[in-house]
Amino acid sequence: MTTIRAALAAGVPADLRRALEELLLSMADDEFVIGFSDSEWTGIAPILEEDIAISSLAQDELGHAAALYALLAQVRDDRSDADAIAYDRQPDEYRHARLLDHGRGDWAMTIARRYLYDTADAVRLEALASSSFAPLRELVDKIRREERYHVMHATTWLERLAAALGEPRDRLIAALEELGSTSSTVFTPLDGEPALLESNTIAAPMAQLEARWRASLSSKFVHLGLPMPPAADLADGRTGHGEPFRWLWTEFTSVRRLEPQATW
Amino acid sequence: MTDQRPPDRDATSDTAPALEAWEVFRQEKEGDAMRHGGSVMAPDAVLAMHYAREMYSRRQESVRLWVVRRTDIHDVSDPDLLQPPLDRSFKKPGGYVMRDKLAKARERAER
Numbered sequence: 001m002t003t004i005r006a007a008l009a010a011g012v013p014a015d016l017r018r019a020l021e022e023l024l025l026s027m028a029d030d031e032f033v034i035g036f037s038d039s040e041w042t043g044i045a046p047i048l049e050e051d052i053a054i055s056s057l058a059q060d061e062l063g064h065a066a067a068l069y070a071l072l073a074q075v076r077d078d079r080s081d082a083d084a085i086a087y088d089r090q091p092d093e094y095r096h097a098r099l100l101d102h103g104r105g106d107w108a109m110t111i112a113r114r115y116l117y118d119t120a121d122a123v124r125l126e127a128l129a130s131s132s133f134a135p136l137r138e139l140v141d142k143i144r145r146e147e148r149y150h151v152m153h154a155t156t157w158l159e160r161l162a163a164a165l166g167e168p169r170d171r172l173i174a175a176l177e178e179l180g181s182t183s184s185t186v187f188t189p190l191d192g193e194p195a196l197l198e199s200n201t202i203a204a205p206m207a208q209l210e211a212r213w214r215a216s217l218s219s220k221f222v223h224l225g226l227p228m229p230p231a232a233d234l235a236d237g238r239t240g241h242g243e244p245f246r247w248l249w250t251e252f253t254s255v256r257r258l259e260p261q262a263t264w
Numbered sequence: 265m266t267d268q269r270p271p272d273r274d275a276t277s278d279t280a281p282a283l284e285a286w287e288v289f290r291q292e293k294e295g296d297a298m299r300h301g302g303s304v305m306a307p308d309a310v311l312a313m314h315y316a317r318e319m320y321s322r323r324q325e326s327v328r329l330w331v332v333r334r335t336d337i338h339d340v341s342d343p344d345l346l347q348p349p350l351d352r353s354f355k356k357p358g359g360y361v362m363r364d365k366l367a368k369a370r371e372r373a374e375r
Contacts, residue, residue, distance in 0.1 A: 053314060053318040152314070160281075
């Protein structure tokens with residue numbers, strides 16, 4: 001395991017360090033917010049088995065978020081820790097994709113969002129699999145092994161909802177339409193992208209990753225007869241979170257705010 | 265919007281698929297026997313495998329799972345077949361004194 005200190009000691013330029021922080025924060029916030037959204041199903045999922053499955057998936061995502069926040073804290077080297085980054089920010093300081101801003105919704109909405117997110121995340125992780133920043137590359141290697149199952153789970157459900165004519169299919173299409181132009185916001189370009197590309201931290205620009213994702217999404221959606229997500233306005237793809245996220249933020253920070261100094 | 269009907273007509277239906285029981289067998293480590301772990305309810309084999317994974321290996325407690333549709337299991341529980349009423353003690357090895365015979369057999373084998 002490469003230590004972060006060793007990886008950074010080689011002298012990372014300030015602009016690359018800022019870019020790394022931006023990338024790690026966007027990935028960690030994505031995993032954190034979808035993890036919390038999906039945990040809203042605990043106790044009320046369609047059947048008992050699915051209740052356990054979706055809750056376990058949600059825990060996986062929170063685990064990935066915890067690891068990414070911890071790595072971010074080490075890169076920042078400012079004595080912040082994973083919990084502080086996860087919980088001690090105001091809602092407008094979170095940098096998750098707006099795809100994850102629609103509230104839990106019904107089961108079809110959850111599956112539509114999961115499918116779009118998990119397939120997009122898989123493309124992003126692939127672009128980090130041979131990252132020059134060793135601590136991230138090693139973490140991504142572990143995360144990808146768990147995310148493979150997440151894509152399988154989302155695909156299984158997407159195919160079944162799409163094939164079940166009537167209410168399941170109608171609800172799935174309504175959910176995809178509601179997600180609409182936020183569908184591809186995982187690929188919102190980062191300010192630090194030039195530095196990340198130049199240092200080979202990430203293998204391709206977000207725009208190129210989005211095209212890759214759309215190509216694979218399109219073959220699946222054509223087969224299932226589902227509407228492709230429209231092109232997004234990515235300018236504010238990770239900012240301007242609305243009311244559903246404020247509600248979720250109030251939920252997931254409620255215990256932390258009771259006693260911010262508590263040690264867990 | 266694209267065509268509302270999926271091309272794969274065979275897989276479509278207007279009614280929700282029925283849940284059925286699947287028996288789950290698990291292997292704790294390579295080389296161990298597969299042991300019955302329990303069961304899950306699922307509408308098909310793929311979801312049954314997903315649920316078996318969550319129910320019987322989400323804490324990494326298995327290295328292999330088998331998922332079997334309960335109705336594919338042939339049940340043998342007729343007492344006339346398994347627990348017949350007549351004395352069967354002569355089929356058990358307890359009545360035979362084997363020690364001396366075994367010792368002689370070993371001796372022969374080593375010679």
